[in-house]
Amino acid sequence: MNKFSLAVTAGLLAAAVSPVFAADEPLNVIKYRQNVMKAVGGHTGAIAAVVKGEVSFVGDVEAHARGINAMSMQLGHLFPKGTDNGAFKETRALPAIWEDMGKFDAAVKGLQAESAKMIEVAQGGDVAAIGAQLQNLGTACGACHKPFRAEAQ
Amino acid sequence: MTGPGRLFAGLAAVVCLAAGVSASGPRPAAAQASTQPAGGADGGGGDVVARGTVVFRAAGCMSCHTDSKNLGRPLAGGRPLITPFGTFYTPNITPDRDTGIGNWSVADLSRSLHEGLSPAGSHYYPAFPYTSYTGMTDQDVGDLWAFLMAQPPVIQANRPHELSLPFRFRASLGVWKGLFFSAGRFAPDPGRDAAWNRGAYLVQVMGHCGECHTPRGALGGLDGDKRLAGTAKGPDGKKVPNITPHPQDGIGKWTESDISYFLKTGIFPDGDAAGGAMVEVIEDGTSFLDDSDRSAIARYLLDLPPIAGP
Numbered sequence: 001m002n003k004f005s006l007a008v009t010a011g012l013l014a015a016a017v018s019p020v021f022a023a024d025e026p027l028n029v030i031k032y033r034q035n036v037m038k039a040v041g042g043h044t045g046a047i048a049a050v051v052k053g054e055v056s057f058v059g060d061v062e063a064h065a066r067g068i069n070a071m072s073m074q075l076g077h078l079f080p081k082g083t084d085n086g087a088f089k090e091t092r093a094l095p096a097i098w099e100d101m102g103k104f105d106a107a108v109k110g111l112q113a114e115s116a117k118m119i120e121v122a123q124g125g126d127v128a129a130i131g132a133q134l135q136n137l138g139t140a141c142g143a144c145h146k147p148f149r150a151e152a153q
Numbered sequence: 154m155t156g157p158g159r160l161f162a163g164l165a166a167v168v169c170l171a172a173g174v175s176a177s178g179p180r181p182a183a184a185q186a187s188t189q190p191a192g193g194a195d196g197g198g199g200d201v202v203a204r205g206t207v208v209f210r211a212a213g214c215m216s217c218h219t220d221s222k223n224l225g226r227p228l229a230g231g232r233p234l235i236t237p238f239g240t241f242y243t244p245n246i247t248p249d250r251d252t253g254i255g256n257w258s259v260a261d262l263s264r265s266l267h268e269g270l271s272p273a274g275s276h277y278y279p280a281f282p283y284t285s286y287t288g289m290t291d292q293d294v295g296d297l298w299a300f301l302m303a304q305p306p307v308i309q310a311n312r313p314h315e316l317s318l319p320f321r322f323r324a325s326l327g328v329w330k331g332l333f334f335s336a337g338r339f340a341p342d343p344g345r346d347a348a349w350n351r352g353a354y355l356v357q358v359m360g361h362c363g364e365c366h367t368p369r370g371a372l373g374g375l376d377g378d379k380r381l382a383g384t385a386k387g388p389d390g391k392k393v394p395n396i397t398p399h400p401q402d403g404i405g406k407w408t409e410s411d412i413s414y415f416l417k418t419g420i421f422p423d424g425d426a427a428g429g430a431m432v433e434v435i436e437d438g439t440s441f442l443d444d445s446d447r448s449a450i451a452r453y454l455l456d457l458p459p460i461a462g463p
Contacts, residue, residue, distance in 0.1 A: 045424025052410050138418040138426050139436065145428030151391045 026083045030091045033078040036071050043067040044137070047118075051131040058125055065118035068137070072111045079104070085150055092150040100147075107144040114140040205300025208293045211359040211446065212286065215437040217243050229253075229307040234280055235389065239316030241280050249306035259298045266294055268336055276326035278314075279334070279373070285361035288339035288354070333374035348445075352453025355446060356381075360439075365393050365430065368463060382460035388430060392463070399459035412451035413444065 024032075043064040049055050084095040097104045114137045121133040209215070220231040220243075230245040248255040254262070261272040269276060269283035277283060289297075319325075339358050341350040356362050367375045368384035382403070383395030395403040404412065411422040416439040419427040427435065439447060 041421075041424035041426075043424065044420060044426070045422065048414060048418075048420050048422075048424065052414055054410070134420070135418050135440070138420045141426030142419050142428065142432045142436070145426055146432045149428040151429050152394075153392060 024080075026080070027088060027090065029078065029080060029083050030088055030093075033083070033093075034091075036074060036078060040068050040071045040141075043071075044134075044141070047130065047134055051127060051134055053127075058127055058130070061130055062119055062122035065115055065122050069112065069115035069119060072108065072115050075108045075111070076105070092152070094148050094150055097148045104144070104148060107140070107148070110140040110143055111137075201296055201299040202303050205296035205298070205303075207442070207446075208289075208297040208359070209300050210438050210441040211355055212289075212297070213360065213434055213438040214246065214297075216433040218246050219437075221433075226307045226309065228301075228304060229309040231309065231312055236280065238320040239314060241278065241314045241316075242312040244311045245307065245309050246301060247304055247307040247309075248302045249308050252308050252310045253306060254301065255306060257298075259295050262298045262301075263291065263294045267338075269330060269334065276323050276330065278323075278326065279329070282361040282364045284334050284375075285358055285364060287334075287336045288358035290338065293359075329372070332372065348449045348452055349456065351446065352449035352451070355450050356453050360434075360450070362396065366396050379460055379462065381454070381457060383463045385463045391429065393430075395460065395462060396454055397457045397460045398455050399461055402461050402463075403459060404454065405459055407455075409448060409451040409455060412454060413447040416440070416442070416447045416450060417444075 046064050047061050050058055050061055079093065079097055081098055083091060084093050084097065085091050086095050114133070118130070118133050118137055121129050215227065217232060217234070218228045218230050219225055220229070220233075222232070225231050226247075228245070228247045230243045232243045234241040234243065245253040247253040250256050257272060264270045264272070265277065265281075266283055266286040266289055268287070269279065269281070271277060339354050342353070345353075363375055363381055365387055366381045366383055368379050368382065368386075369375055381396045382399075384393050387393035397403040398405040398407075400406060407415075407422055415421060415427070416435060418440070419432060419435045421427065439450075
């Protein structure tokens with residue numbers, strides 16, 4: 001790799017790794033974040049439909065789990081300061097997130113771990129096992145939603 | 154199980170303290186202190202304790218009587234319930250003789266749940282939802298007693314409530330009870346099948362769902378015309394959803410399995426995951442029930458008259 005491509009790579013990496021510096025409009029970040037969360041919810045609802053026996057698409061669960069896991073990796077940079085519901089009524093994200101970043105980060109890691117586990121479990125194709133893991137996944141979601149999300153109005 | 158009514162419950166604790174805690178020996182009450190928090194460790198009382206576990210989970214005792222935020226010991230109380238009337242601290246319901254309910258007989262427990270009275274006869278604040286528990290069967294109360302007495306005793310003195318002045322006087326509770334409380338066991342509807350009646354019992358009595366999901370009047374009594382129709386001003390001033398089968402405002406578009414699955418996992422039909430007070434209701438309570446009980450709850454809810462609002 002020559003110096004030029006190194007520099008370009010480094011530049012691209014920096015851009016990819018530090019979206020905060022891009023200083024995106026808070027409202028746009030909020031909208032984006034909500035779409036990511038809806039994607040997670042969509043995948044979760046799809047797995048739940050399999051677990052409830054409403055559909056028989058057990059083979060699809062792994063893909064949904066991968067979707068959730070991929071989204072969970074973004075969460076770390078989707079909550080820049082100043083995007084709470086005190087600043088913007090469009091979001092339900094509570095200021096408590098930024099008051100207890102340690103707890104928030106732990107909750108994000110929890111979702112990353114449980115969704116990774118779901119990928120593994122899904123490969124086994126056992127609906128009961130998937131159901132048990134979905135319960136763990138739901139608990140991981142709640143670990144953030146309970147302390148850090150306001151009630152719907 | 155958080156409700157304006159709950160506000161009052163904390164005081165109940167104080168009552169216990171003042172009343173029941175004359176107590177004698179410093180040792181734990183439970184004869185055979187099983188360390189298992191749940192389940193029926195055998196040896197005679199196993200079945201009773203196992204049945205009591207179901208009662209315990211269905212009634213949702215755990216969440217309020219454990220100060221989990223501060224890593225409190227299970228059922229040792231001390232959880233603050235912040236209300237417009239002041240702050241209540243829930244009482245210790247472990248079988249420690251001095252600081253818990255180790256000296257309570259089944260009759261004492263029955264009187265607290267069915268009549269809202271301490272063993273010494275003082276009124277409990279309705280933050281303790283005896284307004285719902287009054288419908289419990291005697292069998293369930295007996296089983297719950299056996300379960301509670303089989304838990305590890307924890308020595309932890311009850312913390313006095315911090316109420317604003319007019320609410321410190323327990324005597325006024327007699328008046329409140331006269332207005333809003335009618336004691337009486339649950340009466341099954343003979344025109345309905347067993348599952349519906351089980352669901353009604355779980356929703357109205359054990360789960361005390363209405364304590365949060367039914368709006369209250371100025372004096373804290375439940376609005377009987379809007380049962381389970383939600384409220385904009387629930388516990389902590391938060392909105393509590395309508396759980397009647399109203400198609401727009403309530404859960405009319407949910408299926409029985411949607412409701413049952415939500416009570417097991419906290420996952421909504423659209424894949425969202427619950428936050429708020431319902432998380433502990435599920436994690437400490439309904440997730441432990443049998444599928445048949447969760448289905449019974451769903452069946453009953455979907456059969457309620459749909460009400461618009463809040």
